[in-house]
Amino acid sequence: xxxxxKEEERIKIVKExxxxxxxxxxxxxxxxxxxxxxxWIRDYRDTIAPEEIPMADEHLQELQRLQEVEQRYEKAVKxxxxxxxxxxxxxELLKKKNPSYLKNSK
Numbered sequence: 001x002x003x004x005x006k007e008e009e010r011i012k013i014v015k016e017x018x019x020x021x022x023x024x025x026x027x028x029x030x031x032x033x034x035x036x037x038x039x040w041i042r043d044y045r046d047t048i049a050p051e052e053i054p055m056a057d058e059h060l061q062e063l064q065r066l067q068e069v070e071q072r073y074e075k076a077v078k079x080x081x082x083x084x085x086x087x088x089x090x091x092e093l094l095k096k097k098n099p100s101y102l103k104n105s106k
Contacts, residue, residue, distance in 0.1 A: 005032075013037060014044045018053045025063065 005013075013026055017037060027034040 005030075010040050011044055011048065014040050015048060015053055017041050018045070018048065020060075021063070 013030060013032075014037075017023055017026055018041070023034045023037050023041075026032070026037055030037075
């Protein structure tokens with residue numbers, strides 16, 4: 001069974017959709033099926049006053065900032081994984097009794 005959202009949260013999502021944020025983007029952001037959001041838009045469209053709808057620029061800027069943060073996070077996770085792999089390789093080399101690099105130095 002899917003997650004249940006309070007009416008305030010539904011209205012917030014509908015306002016974002018009416019402000020110009022695509023339903024697919026909202027569906028991914030909130031982990032909700034796009035058809036569910038479209039249904040909410042049909043249900044709540046008439047109850048939301050035009051002055052309550054946020055400006056689209058604010059949402060676009062926030063989405064761009066969020067995408068940049070996610071990209072930096074992915075890069076950091078990748079770099080961390082590479083460093084952990086390097087550390088593990090070095091630990092394995094230290095465990096060896098006769099590492100091959102000593103034979104080549106003679």
